[in-house]
Structures are given as C-alpha cells and as structure tokens.
Amino acid sequence: MPVKKDYYRLLGISREASQEEIRTAFRKLAFRYHPDHNHQEGAAERFKEIVEAYQVLGNTNKRITYDRFGHTDDGRRFDGFRDFATELGGIFDAFFGGTIPMQRRAPQQGSDLRCELNISFEESAYGCRKQIEILRLEDCSRCLGSGCEPGRQPAECPTCNGMGEIRRVQHNVFGRFVNRLVCDQCSGEGRLVDQPCTQCQGTGKQRKQRTIPVKVPAGVENHAQMKLQGEGEAGIMGGPPGALYIVISVQEHESFKRDGNDILYELPIDVAQAALGDDLEVPTLDGKVKLKIPPGTQSGTILQIKGKGIPYTNHPGKGDQLVKVKVITPEHLNAEQRKLFLDLAESLGKAKTRGRNKGKST
Numbered sequence: 593m594p595v596k597k598d599y600y601r602l603l604g605i606s607r608e609a610s611q612e613e614i615r616t617a618f619r620k621l622a623f624r625y626h627p628d629h630n631h632q633e634g635a636a637e638r639f640k641e642i643v644e645a646y647q648v649l650g651n652t653n654k655r656i657t658y659d660r661f662g663h664t665d666d667g668r669r670f671d672g673f674r675d676f677a678t679e680l681g682g683i684f685d686a687f688f689g690g691t692i693p694m695q696r697r698a699p700q701q702g703s704d705l706r707c708e709l710n711i712s713f714e715e716s717a718y719g720c721r722k723q724i725e726i727l728r729l730e731d732c733s734r735c736l737g738s739g740c741e742p743g744r745q746p747a748e749c750p751t752c753n754g755m756g757e758i759r760r761v762q763h764n765v766f767g768r769f770v771n772r773l774v775c776d777q778c779s780g781e782g783r784l785v786d787q788p789c790t791q792c793q794g795t796g797k798q799r800k801q802r803t804i805p806v807k808v809p810a811g812v813e814n815h816a817q818m819k820l821q822g823e824g825e826a827g828i829m830g831g832p833p834g835a836l837y838i839v840i841s842v843q844e845h846e847s848f849k850r851d852g853n854d855i856l857y858e859l860p861i862d863v864a865q866a867a868l869g870d871d872l873e874v875p876t877l878d879g880k881v882k883l884k885i886p887p888g889t890q891s892g893t894i895l896q897i898k899g900k901g902i903p904y905t906n907h908p909g910k911g912d913q914l915v916k917v918k919v920i921t922p923e924h925l926n927a928e929q930r931k932l933f934l935d936l937a938e939s940l941g942k943a944k945t946r947g948r949n950k951g952k953s954t
Contacts, residue, residue, distance in 0.1 A: 599645035599658065607659070611650070618646040699831035702729070705824045706837045711808060713845035717877055717902050719810035723803050726836065729825040732798050735789035737826070739796035746783035751775055756782035781829065797826060806838060811853065811903040814842040847875060853902040853911030858918055859895075861885060866919045876900040876913050883915060891919035 600607050603617040624630065625639040648654045707724055731737030740746055748754040752775035760771045774780040788794025804823055812818075817839050824834025842850075849856040859874060869887035873880040878900060885895075894914050901911025925933065 597641070597645070599649050602641055602645040603649065609649075611652075614646065614649050618642065618650065622646075698829065700828040701831045702825040702827040702834035704834040704837060706839065708839045708841050709806065709808070710841045710843065711812075712843050713848060713850075714877060715808065716812050716814070716840070716842045717810065719812070719903075720808045722806045722808060724806055724838070725801060725803055726823075727799055727801050728823075729797050730800050731826045732789055732792035732796055734791040735796060737796040737830075739785045739789055739792065739794045741787045741789055744787050746785050749775060749778035749782055749784050751777040752782060754782040756780040804836065808840065809905060811905040812840050812842075813850075814840065816840045848877070850902060851914070853904055855901045855911070855913045856916065857913060858916045859883075860918045860920050861889070862920055862922070866890070866917070874913075874915060885917070889917055889919075891917060893917045 600609070603609075603614065603621065605613055605617050609617070621642045622639065625635045625642060627636040627639060630639075648658050705726060705728060707726055709722060709724060711720060711722070732739075735742060738744075738746060749756075752758050756775055756778065757772050757780065758775050760773065775782070778784055785794045789796070792798050804820065806818070806820070808818070817837055820836040820838065822833050823836035826833050847857060855877065857874065857876075859872070861870065861872070865872075865885055866889045867887065869889070870885045872883050872885060874883045874897070876897065881897060881900065883895060883897065894916055897913040897915060899910050900913035903910050922929070
C-alpha cells in the first residue's frame with residue numbers, strides 16, 4: 593500500500609493557507625534542505641518531498657484534487673503524479689536558473705597513451721632494451737605551446753576580462769541568483785590569440801613521431817604493463833604530459849613453458865631408458881645441462897633442475913626448470929625387437945603365447 597503523505601504538514605502550513613503562504617513556506621524549506629547546502633543524512637529525500645508537496649499545493653486544480661482524494665483510507669493517489677518527474681525538473685530549473693555553474697578551465701594533464709611491445713621468451717627471462725615508435729601530441733616547436741607567432745603573447749579575453757567565465761544574474765521564485773558559465777569566446781581559457789602560429793594554426797599543439805627507448809626488466813611476464821611517466825601527450829594550459837603504458841606480449845617458446853618463475857620442459861624417453869635409467873643432456877635457457885634419469889622412472893615423473901628458471905623481479909635468484917618425463921611406447925617393432933620384448937615379458941611372468949607364436953612366424 594502506498595505511503596500517505598500530508599503535504600500541508602510537510603510544508604508546515606495549515607489546510608487554509610493561501611497560495612502566497614504556500615510559496616513562502618516552500619522557498620524557506622527548499623533553501624534549508626537542498627543537498628547543495630545541507631549534507632546531513634536524509635536532507636536530499638526531505639527536499640524531494642518538499643518539492644513534491646509544493647508541486648501539488650502550489651497548483652490550484654491539483655490542490656483541490658488532493659484535498660478530496662489525497663487521504664483516502666485505501667491509500668489511493670490521484671492522477672496528478674503521472675507527469676511529476678517532468679514537473680520536478682521544472683522546479684530544479686527554477687532553483688538553478690536552468691544552468692549548471694561552471695568554472696574556468698585549469699591546467700590539465702595530457703592524455704595517456706598505450707602501445708604493445710612484442711618480445712621473445714628469452715628476452716622476457718633475461719630482460720632487454722627496445723625502442724618503440726609512437727605518434728603523440730606535443731607542444732608546438734615553433735610557438736612552444738602558446739599558439740601565437742614567436743614574439744607575440746595571448747591577449748586577455750575582452751568578454752570575460754581574463755576570468756574564463758561570465759556571470760549572469762537571474763531572478764526567479766527563490767530570489768536573485770548568479771550563474772557562472774564558461775566564456776564562449778575564449779572557451780574558458782581567459783585569453784585569445786590574435787596572431788596564430790603558422791605552424792600549429794594557433795592550437796599550440798602538433799603531432800610528432802617519436803622513438804622511445806624502453807628497458808624491459810628480467811623476469812617480466814606476458815601481459816605485464818609498464819608505465820613511462822611523462823611520455824604521453826602534452827598537457828593542456830601548461831599541465832604536465834600524460835603517461836605511456838606499454839603492454840608486454842611474450843612470444844611462445846617451441847620447447848619451454850612458463851609457470852610463475854619456473855620453466856616447464858617435457859622430456860621424451862624410451863621404455864629402456866625409463867626402466868634402466870640414463871644420463872641425458874637437457875636444454876635450458878643457459879645451455880644444455882646433464883640430467884640423471886633414475887631407473888624405474890614412470891611417465892609423468894617431474895625432475896627438478898635447480899636455478900634454471902626465470903629470474904625473480906623483487907629479489908635475487910631464479911626459479912627452477914621442471915622436467916616432465918614422457919615415456920614413449922614404440923608403435924612398430926621388427927622381429928628382433930619383438931623377440932626381446934617377448935623374452936622380457938616371459939622373464940617377468942607376463943609372456944603371451946599368441947605373441948610368442950606371432951614372433952616365430954615372422
């Protein structure tokens with residue numbers, strides 16, 4: 593059931609109040625509870641209720657309808673609320689004069705730029721130095737960003753007297769209000785260029801291609817982001833330049849994969865090496881190293897090579913290289929190999945007559 597509201601009580605007036613009394617009460621309460629002046633909890637909601645009450649009681653026809661149906665027992669509300677949202681906007685326009693106060697433009701930081709840098713797996717591990725090409729907005733080299741011909745200076749805007757804003761006085765139901773607007777002649781800068789620079793046409797800016805050196809630290813990961821402060825676009829009205837964000841894209845390696853600061857490598861061996869063990873040379877980022885395969889090694893076993901991984905970025909040292917053993921089962925055997933496997937199977941008590949007969953037939 594909708595909540596019943598006593599609009600007379602909200603405005604603090606009697607049901608016999610005149611239109612002038614309603615108007616005076618509304619003006620007083622609107623000033624008190626407007627969110628721009630009252631930051632207490634609940635002030636904004638109270639202000640909306642006050643506006644709603646005035647929107648009804650301040651209109652003679654709606655007031656008559658409200659007096660008749662506004663307090664029915666079943667909580668029904670009259671149709672005058674259907675266009676309330678639109679009328680509420682009119683109340684705000686009356687309060688603010690239909691404008692939003694503006695301030696003159698101040699120095700602003702330039703826009704940030706973003707680019708992608710592709711590096712190899714080895715470069716991500718060891719670090720590297722690269723150069724990237726970017727196109728960015730800079731201060732004009734001829735006028736140094738002033739927008740004027742060399743030797744000239746911007747003149748004070750006659751419309752706003754260098755303030756960057758103009759003020760308009762408006763009288764409405766609430767009284768006298770002063771609205772501040774950005775000066776449309778100087779766009780809020782407070783100055784005008786009488787003799788524009790012939791190189792930048794008075795904008796004070798120009799686009800230039802630049803080569804930026806980049807130092808990529810050892811151990812950087814794929815999709816990591818580097819920030820170069822001051823390498824973005826030029827600032828506005830003397831503001832500082834923006835930043836350049838570089839997103840690292842690491843190419844995949846044909847043999848290695850990265851897991852944090854460890855390197856994963858898959859080593860294929862045959863069943864004889866797995867059963868008997870072996871000493872093998874395994875590739876790492878630092879070159880080949882010897883790795884001992886213990887006898888009886890199972891497929892999927894992980895062997896560790898200490899200190900052959902990716903360097904840590906926040907402290908000395910490196911991760912490890914983890915070697916995953918993959919035992920390869922032969923798919924095609926000649927007669928001699930088959931006989932050897934059958935002999936092995938027989939010695940292990942797992943010989944098959946069919947396999948022995950097949951071996952003899954070949």
